[in-house]
Amino acid sequence: xxxxxxxxxxxxxxxxxxxxxxxxxxxxxxxxxxxxxxxxxxxxxxxxxxxxxxxxxxxxxxxxxxxxxxxxxxxxxxxxxxxxxxxxxxxxxxxxxxxxxxxxxxxxxxxxxxxxxxxxxxxxxxxxxxxxxxxxxxxxxxxxxxxxxxxxxxxxxxxxxxxxxxxxxx
Numbered sequence: 001x002x003x004x005x006x007x008x009x010x011x012x013x014x015x016x017x018x019x020x021x022x023x024x025x026x027x028x029x030x031x032x033x034x035x036x037x038x039x040x041x042x043x044x045x046x047x048x049x050x051x052x053x054x055x056x057x058x059x060x061x062x063x064x065x066x067x068x069x070x071x072x073x074x075x076x077x078x079x080x081x082x083x084x085x086x087x088x089x090x091x092x093x094x095x096x097x098x099x100x101x102x103x104x105x106x107x108x109x110x111x112x113x114x115x116x117x118x119x120x121x122x123x124x125x126x127x128x129x130x131x132x133x134x135x136x137x138x139x140x141x142x143x144x145x146x147x148x149x150x151x152x153x154x155x156x157x158x159x160x161x162x163x164x165x166x167x168x169x170x
Contacts, residue, residue: 029062029065030066032062033062033063033065033066033070034066035062036059036062036063036066037062037063037066040059040063042067042071043063043067043104043105043106044067044071044106044107044108046105047103047104047105047116047118048063048103048104048105049101049102049103050090050101050102050103050104051100051101052093052094052097052099052100052101052102052119053094054091054094056090056094056102057087057090057091057094060086060087060090060104060117061083061086061087063086063104063106064079064082064083064086064106064115065079065083067106068082068083068106068113072108072113072167074113074167078165078167081146081147081165082113082115082165084142084146085115085142085143085146085147085163086104086115086117088139088140088142088143089115089117089139089143089161089163090102090104090117091139092117092125092139092140092161093117093119093161096121096123096125097119097120097121097123098121099119099120099121099158102117102118102119102120103116103117103118103119104116104117105118108167110169111166111167111168111169112148112164112165112166112167113164113165113167114162114163114164115162115163115164116160116161116162117160117161117162118155118158118159118160118161119158119159119161120157120158121158121159122154122157122158122159123159124152124154124159125140125152125161126140127140127141127144128140128141143163146165147163147164147165148164148165148166149163149164150162150163150164
């Protein structure tokens with residue numbers, strides 16, 4: 001038998017010190033996503049303010065998951081890509097803007113979804129060339145490769161960084 005046979009699709013518990021964290025499962029993740037929606041609000045209805053802390057990337061991913069997969073009913077692949085790109089935009093806002101709070105907004109119109117992260121910095125993100133061995137700096141590269149289009153809108157106080165993806169309307 002191969003070393004990992006039978007373990008596909010499962011994740012082993014993470015250990016923090018001597019305590020074992022709860023196992024990941026789709027049901028646990030769904031529960032966390034719905035809790036994030038309850039705590040922070042629905043980013044399809046209004047911009048959701050999130051604190052500029054690393055853990056906000058997980059909150060934004062959960063909000064994207066519940067909106068894109070459940071509310072909009074898009075494919076698991078589209079959801080996976082959108083969740084990854086949300087995480088990248090949020091990570092950039094947290095790391096590079098000096099903001100205390102940033103905003104997350106998700107919109108859908110015929111044939112497209114658009115996800116926006118607004119922050120108070122007018123510093124523009126820069127798409128850098130990446131190498132296979134790079135361990136950081138891949139965020140906008142991923143946004144550029146996985147979205148159909150992306151950009152930055154300068155505002156009187158800050159900017160909105162956004163991406164759009166084509167979707168099949170039912």
